[in-house]
Amino acid sequence: MSETIDKRARASAFRARLGHAMQTAGMSQSALARQIGVDRSTVSQLLNGDGARLPNAQVIGECAAALGVSADWLLSLSNRPETATDLLATSLTLTAAPRALVDEQIFAWHQEAAGYKIRHVPAALPDMLKLREVLEWEYSPHLGRTTQQAIGASEDRLSWMREARSDYEIALPLHEMVSFAHGEGYYRGLPRDLRRRQIQWFIEVNDTLYPRLRLYLFDARRIFSSPVTVFGPLLAVMYAGRHYLAFRDSVRVQAFTEHFDNLVREASVPDREIKPYLARLARDL
Numbered sequence: 164m165s166e167t168i169d170k171r172a173r174a175s176a177f178r179a180r181l182g183h184a185m186q187t188a189g190m191s192q193s194a195l196a197r198q199i200g201v202d203r204s205t206v207s208q209l210l211n212g213d214g215a216r217l218p219n220a221q222v223i224g225e226c227a228a229a230l231g232v233s234a235d236w237l238l239s240l241s242n243r244p245e246t247a248t249d250l251l252a253t254s255l256t257l258t259a260a261p262r263a264l265v266d267e268q269i270f271a272w273h274q275e276a277a278g279y280k281i282r283h284v285p286a287a288l289p290d291m292l293k294l295r296e297v298l299e300w301e302y303s304p305h306l307g308r309t310t311q312q313a314i315g316a317s318e319d320r321l322s323w324m325r326e327a328r329s330d331y332e333i334a335l336p337l338h339e340m341v342s343f344a345h346g347e348g349y350y351r352g353l354p355r356d357l358r359r360r361q362i363q364w365f366i367e368v369n370d371t372l373y374p375r376l377r378l379y380l381f382d383a384r385r386i387f388s389s390p391v392t393v394f395g396p397l398l399a400v401m402y403a404g405r406h407y408l409a410f411r412d413s414v415r416v417q418a419f420t421e422h423f424d425n426l427v428r429e430a431s432v433p434d435r436e437i438k439p440y441l442a443r444l445a446r447d448l
Contacts, residue, residue, distance in 0.1 A: 171215040176239045184230040199225035279395020280330045282423040286390040294361050331376045334426040336383040344444040362445045380432035393419050
């Protein structure tokens with residue numbers, strides 16, 4: 164808390180919060196006294212005094228540890244009773260990431276962020292904008308029978324977007340789109356006709372959904388980004404290969420949001436130029 168609190172008010176708040184924490188933990192005065200190594204009468208004074216004095220730091224720290232709350236919360240320096248360890252555990256989670264977006268967690272995050280803008284930097288071209296034939300070419304060697312699940316999940320995401328549940332901004336490296344168009348690197352072996360139809364599909368989806376869907380291409384030689392998705396102000400998820408790192412604390416979510424907005428500002432191909440750029444790629448094929 165940033166405002167200055169009167170000593171008497173802080174002492175009163177300490178007593179109230181200590182009593183609340185004991186009640187929540189189901190801990191009696193005698194039990195707390197044993198935990199922190201003082202007499203029961205000392206705990207009674209902590210709870211029932213009416214002065215402006217606070218106990219020493221040792222006692223406050225022992226009370227916080229015994230009750231599973233933070234000393235800052237007991238002293239009204241924070242409005243969150245969780246300890247730093249608990250806050251970290253809830254603000255950062257590690258979730259297994261399958262080869263394709265077929266898990267329920269991904270869709271649950273989209274549902275949670277319904278109505279908020281979703282900012283997305285995909286690991287490659289965004290699955291939800293790929294043709295079924297492209298997804299089959301890409302995932303069949305790796306997923307076998309679950310390829311159809313991957314396709315279904317991608318189509319669900321596009322349907323979600325079409326229903327205007329959330330606005331989408333997607334930024335991806337310029338070289339990814341160029342490599343796809345030319346059938347290079349990761350996309351080597353993908354038939355030229357299929358690549359052409361996929362680019363035409365990008366144009367069609369963009370025409371249909373713009374401005375609820377905005378596509379940007381950034382030059383990775385000038386500015387870099389790991390794969391990340393920002394679900395409004397609620398959550399930022401970074402893709403780390405086999406796992407997703409999910410951040411829920413507002414400071415980190417805002418940092419990822421600012422990072423994405425910088426990709427948009429620095430985009431070599433902004434959203435309004437996507438259609439003519441893709442049309443040129445298709446013609447070149």
